[in-house]
Amino acid sequence: MAQWIGFMVSVETEDKGTYQGVISAATGSEITIIKPFCDGIPCNSSKVILSAEDITNLQLIQKQESSSGESTVTVAKPIPKRAGRTNSCSEIVSASKTNNYNGSYSYNKSKPIDIELKHTSFNESSSFKTGTPNKKDKYKGRWNKGWKDELCFGSPLDHIINKDFDFEKNLALFDKQAIWDEINSQKPDVIKQADYKKSISKYRHDENILTTTPTVYRQIMVPKQEFCEYVTDEGLIIPSIPRSLRNKLWVAAEALGFSWERRIELMGRAAAEMTLQLVGGGHRLNPHNTHQCPTVVVLCGCNRQGAMGLNAARHLASHGVNTIVYLTSADCPEVQKELALYKLTKNKIITAVSKLPQLTDIIIVSLCEESDNPKRYPELAEWTNSNKAAVLALDPPATGTPNVVTRFSLVPVLPLAHATENGKIYLCNLGFPIQIFNEVGIKYKSPFGSKFVIPLHLNDDI
Incomplete structure (x- = not known):
């Protein structure tokens, strides 16, 4: 079983879904994969052990190439299929192949993982032949745009976010008055005087604009003060x-x-x-x-x-x-x-x-x-x-x-x-x-x- 270690694999199970990842260990009764994805969603654990009794279909996709030093394997995130789509949402990115000026192709060290890979060459694309995208390619471009959004924002973040952000506590750290005083202190005296004239408040019709005298509470005086x-x-x-x-x-x-x-x-x-x-x-x-x-x-x-x-x-x-x-x-x-x-x-x-x-x-x-x-x-x-x-x-x-x-x-x-x-x-x-x-x-x-x-x-x- 050692010859299968390092291969990218897609495993279908009875009730646990479809897993993709890289084989790190394999025996006659179980298989261990690392960098696992379950139904297109990254798993929280770093590895998954699958029993042979649960596996209904196993498909080897590609052997991971290793170079001297640390690994440079790039695993794309597969996206679950939408209703009415026969192909997987994750397709081969055109950047995985670079077209040289002499017409030859140079392949990257790894490709995105997918269950059903559909290799599309540049010669098969009608948009490159005529220069005008047909109706099929137009819808395909829209789907690729949505796929990018889901690839970026589709992963769950519940296990990353531990607690809510305290906006009130953070706002209390900001002293607006101190900032404004610092800004106003740097202005010339002429500008300060102009700003002061603008800041004079205007009173409403029901507000008193005259300063009132202090209230006199003893308004009645008698000749002889009683004790009560x-x-x-x-x-x-x-x-x-x-x-x-x-x-x-x-x-x-x-x-x-x-x-x-x-x-x-x-x-x-x-x-x-x-x-x-x-x-x-x-x-x-x-x-x-x-x-x-x-x-x-x-x-x-x-x-x-x-x-x-x-x-x-x-x-x-x-x-x-x-x-x-x-x-x-x-x-x-x-x-x-x-x-x-x-x-x-x-x-x-x-x-x-x-x-x-x-x-x-x-x-x-x-x-x-x-x-x-x-x-x-x-x-x-x-x-x-x-x-x-x-x-x-x-x-x-x-x-x-x-x-x-x-x-x-x-x-x-x-x-x-x-x-x-x-x-x-x-x-x-x-x-x-x-x-x-x-x-x-x-x-x-x-x-x-x-x-x-x-x-x-x-x-x-x-």
Whole structure:
């Protein structure tokens, strides 16, 4: 078997495909080939051992010629046959034969491996006879071009590429700004100035081109600073005022034409607006959702805070809310005026705690005014605390409504130093002009912005 070593061979097997390569060892039971190709694709291993039982056909192609020194064998990559082609895709390259000027041929040391070799001489080619390629040669030229592409790019590279290229890591190594600074540093001063003028940015229509002054967060100054301060969502500081200063503010407002009726109307409307949001807004007050009409209970005392509650109930009734007013007494003039207007809504007015409903959506508490000893209502407090509805207090005392757990409180103009029993504080704008604040020595700038009611948060920085 040693006489077959060095021959180029094409071996067909039953189920492993067709192998081509150079015989490096051969015995009676197996054959070893090096530089193997399987169905035209280079094998990953350097040699392949084939058993005689698997071989169905064996064809010797050519013996490899060896010269002194290292081997110069060039093995072309066979390409698998395409459908409709009888010949192999790998043909003899015209460069394997060089035509001398005297008409003789000089052969290279090796030829490409192919299973079915078709030797085509230059004399058999019609294109060399006539000088004009026929239709058959035209298609043949196209096929050769495609064959070159497949020969170059048809081999699998999965075993070569181990991991993907990290583009982000490579891009991070490139400092664009440093490169541009280096380039600009080499330019003359005249060119630098011209480039600077070109780089001046143009502003859009919605961009501010004027430099703004720093924001002043303390826009309201009071004569006597209390220990409690509040801040808005925008960070503006709202100082609290004592009861005496607020009473002076009411007197100044009354003298300048801002009567209690005006203030009660604005507080009632603000309370109605907050209540509508708390009950669900447009989801509950929808023409297609009349079976879930919200119910609001208003607890009114015999004072100006009670008049605010009646006013809020009237505004809520005008929005279609089912309102129930509990009235302790109607001896106050402001309460009598608002009660007469509320009766026009035809909604309920009760004076007994036992008639209060067990289920309600919101409870508005307007029972007590600011004083050292606010009046207590034990039965109302017990009913309110036993109910699961949210409680909104209108201008409650700074210490809170006695024995009533409040979640929200709505206060006018400037807040008092409210205790935690009043819950979250909301500030209502009564529309006072700046002259009223100047009368009592308050430096004032409106913190409301585009809103009528704003939330306040306790300032923990003081």
